[in-house]
Amino acid sequence: MTSDGFDFSPGAQVPLLGSAGQTAATHALASAAYRDSPVEDILKANSEWHKSEVKKGKLSLFEPNLGEAFCHAVKVRMLGGARSALIQSFGMEPQTVVEHCLAAAHIRKERDTKLTLIMVVCGLLFLPGLLAWMAVFQLRRTLAGAQNKHAGVIGTALLFAIGGLALLLMLRLPFTGFWAFYIRGAIVAPVVGWLLAQRICETTAKDLRARWDxxxxGSGIGAKVPDAVPGNPHDKARDTLRQGLHKLTAEQHANSLFYAGPKGILGMGTRWGSWQMAEELVPRDPGKEINQFRSWDVIRAIHDKLKLLERGPxxxxxxxxxxxxxxxVCPVAEGAGSVSRPDGQDVESFQIKGHEIQRICNHQQFGSGNRHYLGVQFTLWDGQLVITMMITVTVLHETLRVEVTGHALGPVHGLFTTKSSPKTVTVNKTVRFWETKTRTLPLVDTKEVVRLMVRAPLTWYPPLLDFLGGKLALPEPFGLRHAWAEKPWRHRFMADDALRAAAPVLRAAHAAALKVLEDNGVDTDRFAGRSMAVSGGIQDLAPKKADLYDA
Structure with missing residues (x-):
């Protein structure tokens, strides 16, 4: 089973990327797996077309943070056995993001195992005391109204009141013998467990934040995914996970796309420009017919010409x-909740075979069915900008049309590129009160330790944890990159790059098409004139909403 190139050694270090120089978007999205900020922060990254949702649970004490919710949602959506088709993530490697989600989940799993042991010893054996302390903290969080707000005077007073009552019970109890010792233990044991848990949580938080930063x-920390390394031939769970990662990579390189109306081609960004050259096919020599050729012949010539774009005088x-x-390209509804890739004997490993591509190019140009496009794609700005020019050739009656459309996928939302900030507090000095000093606080405070401790025993069954604490709902149809991409027009140089790429691609496509027409006895005067007009008009191009047809 080593023929697929996978390393089966224990604790294998997963390679970072298959493509060098396209790591910015990948690392930005992967950093979300290690974040400890509130889960609601991801709503700031919602775009015009794609919106995530945070579904609330029954008890705020069990709610996840951003990293926990992101990891679970991405793992289930991209590796689940019953998952639907994914949208390609251009300019990045989605498998690397998923591997970081698995690595972060493994780190949290090790922490939760220790916390579960503490919960059993200091909590389950002293269940009444545990439930009492949990009720206090849940009431305090309810009074706070949200995870990242203070409980105010009432909540703080309540906490001190309960603490005073617990101290009073420790000193004077109405019971003697075993029950007296048990009640004292029920009051003290959860506190002792909290002290032990705080050290474990603080160590894990530092590790997660180091990976986040x-x-x-851009340092490119690798993701260790021991859960994807089968220990023996009968390790079905790990082998299934390994196969899921390979399937994810294969789908990333699929040659089928989805056009969702005004949303444009999913994963490529909305279509911002369209230029067409359409003229009549007239024989060059009177009395002679033109040589028979097909759309595929023109497309092949354009393909070869575009391969030379990197060369210049x-x-x-x-x-x-x-x-x-x-x-x-397959058409889907604008509000489609899912998509399905073409299948059948003409598809193998998400790749539509060459003969079927030629058939679609030559014959499916009008009416229902999928369409053929030739795409030239530039991945720039370390993967943060993806410029795609799509070219299609159609022949209807005696009119040949060469259409070029521009698509631009902008950078990942700035939320994913921010680093962690240390928790500090600035206070007045005791003696020289006119001066201040800054003190670094623990990364994990009391309420966070309590949250992690009550969640830890339930992490083995995520559906129950989702019911109690809530979860992150990903936008559908889902693709890692386009779900949280910004428009490139907000960045001056990115916008310039997108606009500048259009004219050379357009002229290369026209030149290749004219060469095929000349070789097959077509009068190219009208085509050349039209090409000059389009080339002149493209010099004044500006980004528009071409898919809304309001340009």
């Missing part, structure tokens, strides 16, 4: 090596 800073840097690929 490393990824947000001047040594000026220019285009990086583009990715030129044939796509099959």
């Amino acid at each position: 490393g990824l947000a800073g 001047l040594n000026s840097g220019g285009f990086p090596t583009p990715s030129v690929k044939h796509w099959i």
Whole structure:
């Protein structure tokens, strides 16, 4: 089973990326797996088309933080056995993000195992005391109204009142013998357990924050995923996880896309520009017919021409090596909740076979069915900007049309690129009160320790934890990149790059098409004139909402 290149050694270090130089978007999204901020923060990254939701649970004491909710939602959505099709994440490697989610979940699992042991010894054996302290903290959180707000005077007074009552019971009890010692133990044991748990939680929080800052800073910390390394041939759970990761990578490289109306091609960003050259096919020599050719012949010539975009007459840097690929685009409804990829004998490992691509290119140009596009894609800004120009050739009656459309996928939302901030408090000095000093607080405070302790025994059954504490609902159809991407027009240089890429691609496509027409005896005067007009108009292009047809 080693033929697939997977390392079966214990504790294998998962490679960071398959493509060098495209790590910014990947690391930014992967850092979310290690974050300890409130889960509601992810709502700030909602875009015009894609919106996440935070579904509240029954008790706020069990609610997850951003990292916990993100990890669980991404794992289930991208590795679940019954999952629906995923949208490709261009400019990044989604498998790496999922691996970091698995690594973060493994770190939390080790912490929760220790906390569960503490809960059994200091909580389950002294259940009345545990329930009493849990009720106090739940009431305090309810009075606070939210996870990141203070409980105020009432909540603080309540906590002190309960503490005073507990101290009074410790000193004077109406019971003697075994029950007296048990009640004292029920009051003290949860506090002792909290002290032990606080040290464990603080150590884990420092580890998670170090990984968060490393990824947000671009250092590229690797994800260790021992759960994806089968220990023996009968380790079915780990082997299933390994196969799920391989399936995820295969789907990432699928050659089928989905066009969702005004949302554009899912995963590529909305279509911001469209340019068309459509003229009549007239023989060059009177009395002669043109040679028979197909749309595929024109597309192949354009494909070969686009492969040369990185070359130019001047040594000026220019285009990086583009990715030129044939796509099959499937239409879906604008509000579709899910998509399904083409299947059948013409599809293998999410790849539509070459002969089927040619058939669609030549024959499915009008009416229902999927369509063929030739795409040239540039991944820039360390993966933060993806520019895609899509080209389609159609022949209806005696009119040949070459259409070029521009798509731009912007950077990952700034929420995912922020680093952690230390918890500090500034107070007046005791003697020199006119001066201040800054004191660093523990990363994990009392209420956070309590939250982690009550969640720990339930992590083995996530549905119950989701019911009690809530969960993160991902936008559908889901793809890691486009779900939280911003528009590139807010960044001046990114916008310039998108606009500048259009003219060279358009002219290369037109030049290749004209060459095929000339070779097959077509009068190209009208096509050349139209090409010049479009080339002139593209110099004044500006980003528009082309899919809304309001340009």
